[in-house]
Amino acid sequence: MYKLIRSLLFSFDPEKVHEWSMAVLMRLTRNRICAGWIRQWARPPQMPEKEFLGLRFRNPVGLAAGFDKNAKYLAALDLLGFGHVEIGTVTPIAQDGNPKPRLFRLPADNALINRMGFNNEGMDAVAKRLQTWRNGAGKGSRMIIGGNIGKNKQTANEDAWKDYLACFKTLHPLVDYFVVNVSSPNTPGLRALQDADSLRNIFHALQEHNRLQEKQKPVLLKIAPDLVFEQVDDIIALTSEVKIDGLIVANTSISRDGLRTAEGRVAEIGAGGLSGKPIRAKSTEMLGYIHQRAKNRLPLIGSGGVFSGADAKEKMAEGASLVQVWTGFVYEGPLIVKKICKAFA
Ligand SMILES: Cc1cc2nc3c(=O)[nH]c(=O)nc-3n(C[C@H](O)[C@H](O)[C@H](O)COP(=O)(O)O)c2cc1C
Numbered sequence: 001m002y003k004l005i006r007s008l009l010f011s012f013d014p015e016k017v018h019e020w021s022m023a024v025l026m027r028l029t030r031n032r033i034c035a036g037w038i039r040q041w042a043r044p045p046q047m048p049e050k051e052f053l054g055l056r057f058r059n060p061v062g063l064a065a066g067f068d069k070n071a072k073y074l075a076a077l078d079l080l081g082f083g084h085v086e087i088g089t090v091t092p093i094a095q096d097g098n099p100k101p102r103l104f105r106l107p108a109d110n111a112l113i114n115r116m117g118f119n120n121e122g123m124d125a126v127a128k129r130l131q132t133w134r135n136g137a138g139k140g141s142r143m144i145i146g147g148n149i150g151k152n153k154q155t156a157n158e159d160a161w162k163d164y165l166a167c168f169k170t171l172h173p174l175v176d177y178f179v180v181n182v183s184s185p186n187t188p189g190l191r192a193l194q195d196a197d198s199l200r201n202i203f204h205a206l207q208e209h210n211r212l213q214e215k216q217k218p219v220l221l222k223i224a225p226d227l228v229f230e231q232v233d234d235i236i237a238l239t240s241e242v243k244i245d246g247l248i249v250a251n252t253s254i255s256r257d258g259l260r261t262a263e264g265r266v267a268e269i270g271a272g273g274l275s276g277k278p279i280r281a282k283s284t285e286m287l288g289y290i291h292q293r294a295k296n297r298l299p300l301i302g303s304g305g306v307f308s309g310a311d312a313k314e315k316m317a318e319g320a321s322l323v324q325v326w327t328g329f330v331y332e333g334p335l336i337v338k339k340i341c342k343a344f345a
Helices: 002-009 014-031 032-042 074-079 124-134 157-171 190-194 194-212 230-237 263-267 277-293 309-317 327-332 336-342
Strands: 050-052 055-059 059-065 085-088 103-106 110-116 146-148 178-182 220-225 246-249 273-276 300-304 324-326
Touching: 014 074, 014 103, 032 074, 050 146, 055 146, 059 146, 059 336, 074 085, 074 194, 085 124, 085 178, 085 336, 103 263, 103 277, 103 327, 110 300, 110 327, 124 157, 157 178, 157 190, 178 194, 190 194, 194 220, 194 230, 220 230, 230 277, 246 277, 263 324, 273 277, 277 300, 277 309, 309 324, 309 336, 324 327
Parallel strands: 059 085, 059 324, 085 146, 146 178, 178 220, 220 246, 246 300, 300 324
Antiparallel strands: 050 055, 103 110, 110 273
């Protein structure tokens, strides 16, 4: 059924389809009868809660950052059964992101390429929306909310820590965990922040603030799948020096290796981060490497090419405690959480 709807949706612009379909879902969610029906239809099988980072996740399937950048769709995502949703990437000041078109489908590869460039409404607008969710519709919700934070495009890398800290302070009372995103390929120079000195600065600033709060929030780091093993080793070493509560492995890739889509089409699309099936093996391999090198002591979330229960199990076999989906949601449809959870039931 979704395959049929998908072929229709795929004939329109990807970014527009994303906005329309979520707007429709949100409209349905506001009607009590529709909401009840969606909840029933999408409900994943009952499974034991997962304790991770001191939080209780109702299931291991989360929605990766970038899908609900501005925390606009939480009510609908809750009905679809997500164990957690990572909002953002949020920056201190609102920004438009890169010129459109900036999101492309590669159906032959079950993949996407995006160069969104951290389009978001800024930390204050997002905080306000989260507050409304926490005080209203989200009051009884068991869905965990992560805050993925970044820097504004015009902020120099040496001042980046100030942007991360500003977002951290603003969102601290409103999210359950944080993710420092230094791995998006679409903000010029951002990935240079994955070096040990920059990460030390950022995490030091965040954990200093965290330490003084009544309730500390776990702070994770999201890395790129394009790092070489020496860079990964540096990050693992850093985790015993500064408090990094876990890693998300991994973001989108700048690689275009092994794609089935015609070379001409790939060249025409141009720059951006590749996601979906073509990055699954690489990010899972990186996950396994980190899990072994860190001797199982680093909490890990697997992201990259999760479409099925088998993909999720593979990430978990390599050390992930939870998985996240993004491109899989587009290709597999709104029952993806239910489908993956069934494989664990
Ligand atoms: C359109 C799009 C926008 C994204 N935006 C963000 C973002 O703002 N911050 C971030 O950390 N990751 C972002 N990502 C990366 C995803 O969170 C995820 O890590 C990546 O797509 C790999 O997972 P997937 O293969 O399931 O899509 C984005 C991905 C896509 C496709």
